[in-house]
Amino acid sequence: MKIKELLNSEKGKKRFMLGNEAAVRGVLEAGVSLAATYPGTPSSEIGDILFKVAKDANVYFEFSSNEKVAIEVAASAASTGLRTFSFMKHVGVNVAADSFMTSAYIGVEGSLLVLVADDPSTFSSQNEQDTRHFARQANIPLFEPSNPQEIKDFIHYAYDISDQFNIPVILRTTTRVSHMRGIVETDEYNKNTKTFGEFKDNGLHVPVPEAARVMHNNLVEKISNIRKISNESPLNKIIDNGADVGIIASGGAYNYVADVIKQNNLKINVLKIGFSHPYPEQLVKQFLEQNKEVLVVEEVDPINEIETLAIAGRYNINTIIHGKKDKTLPETFEYTPDIIFDALQKIISFEDNRHTPNEMSSIQLPSRPATLCSGCPHRASYYAAREAINSLNLDIESIHPSDIGCYTLGIAPPYKMANYLMSMGASVGTSCGFSKSTENQPIISFIGDSTFFHAGIPPLINAVHNKNKFTLVILDNRITAMTGGQTNPGIPIDGMGDDAPAISIEALVKSIGINFVKKVNPLDVKEMIEVYKDALNYDGVSVIIAKYPCNLINKQKIRERKYSIVVDNEKCVHCNICVDKLACPSINEIDGKITIDQVCNKCGVCTQVCPTGAISKKE
Secondary structure, three states: HHHHHOOOOOOOOOOEEEHHHHHHHHHHOOOEEEEEEEOOOOOOOHHHHHHHHHHHHEEEEEOOOOOHHHHHHHHHHHHOOOOEEEEHHHHHHHHHHHHHHHHHHHOOOOEEEEEEOOOOOOOOOOOOOHHHHHHHOOOOOOOOOHHHHHHHHHHHHHHHHHHOOOEEEEEEEEEHHOOOOOEEOOOOOOOOOOOOOOOOOOOOOOOOOHHHHHHHHHHHHHHHHHHHHHHOOEEEEOOOOOEEEEEEOHHHHHHHHHHHHHHHOOOOOOEEEEEEEEOOOHHHHHHHHHHOOOEEOOOOHHHHHHHHHHHHHOOOOOOEEOOOOOOOOOOOOOOOHHHHHHHHHOOOOOOOOOOOOOOOOOOOOOOOOOOOOOOOOOHHHHHHHHHHHOOOOOOOEEOOEEOOHHHHHHOOOOOOOOOOOOOOHHHHHHHHHEEEEEEEEEEEEEHHHHEEEEEEEEHHHHHHHHOOOOOEEEEOOOOEEOOOOOOOOOOOOOOOOEOOOOHHHHHHHHHOOEEEEEEEEEEOOOHHHHHHHHHHHHHOEEEEEEOOOOOOOOOOHHHOOOOOEEEEOOOOOOHHHHHHOOOOOOOEEEOEEEEEEOOOOOOHHHHHHHHOOOEEEOO
């Protein structure tokens, strides 16, 4: 669908929307005034769309330096009476947690919705953590839509709860829900007119102990009242099919349940949970009393299942409850209709009406490991690092803390330049630890420009103060690449698309007392290797800024290159350095000959690593 169509004001219009598009439409209909994020898949498209429509919608939007800042921007604006929005992926909540937890105590005078996109099966993440734990820990209401229409509709409902109780609320999606497409019927949308609010001090915005105790009591009372609403909410509903076996399902997992029931004509009762925290205790109690056996279906952790078991125990209900705890369902990864089918087969017997797979669909596809793009400047950075380390002829393993981004792919052979990773910015913090706990092991760590602004600066200050010794390579490819090419503080454009001051990484690094700072074009392999050698011999923290734009934003210049990369097989001695050590996906050995395919971005690195000049530029 065309992005500008999201601004269509017509009520009742039906459009085919991505889940993340429906989220944007929902917050626009709800009258949001301000939105802030740090990009993270599976929520990235929300920011990409807001970047394009914010001005026309009269909404202030920013790509904050990290999720904690995004929450702080949105929460403070909500305290002036505005309706605000923040969004992130599940691990982003870890970064935001310090301020997010306290935002529930302070509350809001306007309203604040935080959309969190969880990632079952870790398609683009380092873990599968479940945001519903945060909702319970922070005492923040949580809603779980299962399709694009519900995303849009639940946003309205969630804002109403936030308004009524002056409390932040969470909308939890998952990868499949964020990225599924469906028909969405729109409500009326009017361009936002509330640009500014007013902050009024009520004495309960600063949680010093005396005030925090009052705030906590107020929060407990709010949640108690909201719990009553969740029991009566239209977002939680029993679908009674006259059976004595039931399923409790929430979020995207409900879709698999609905598919299996429909495809196999099953008579099973369903309790669909859309308002999942506070958990609707009385409604669940009623459902348990109506069924002899109940299967709880949820992704990722057995949170609803544990609450359901507690309700059964509290009211002495003898219903048999199945789920993850009794191994009826797997404890990890996202679900599929087949997984739900197999789980139900353990509880009730029914005929298998699934389509028999044909011969072609049963063929096992080959695995395709992720790889850096052809012409990616990170590949040259890794190749040069490996060559520099090899030149030292060490009898001890080098250490390479890495970070969250495309460059994490440095873990793969032949580079093997990532062997420790924790979270955003941790490449620098863990290098501090390795510096103090190891002897004579060279440490080269890697971090991207956006990740450096996100969480790399505080640990780098720590490294200088504590006299560490390691080399940090800041891979400045001029964009937030892995999530689709969003801006960051190093780019001269802000979240509204306006000109903005670009923060100099070089000046910032020098300002904290680092004396070895070298900025280099990583595609100049010879110079890059020499800079690595100098950095490794430096007694202290050394920083290399490998600055060259990502292919995502360099497409025009790539098209303007009036040459091609060719191989002279007469000069080729089949040393295979280009294939085995550089490992560019555009270079292959076919029938004993080195070939370069048409996806080559003509970066020219291969021409520098070929020892015989067999690979060259041809005008």
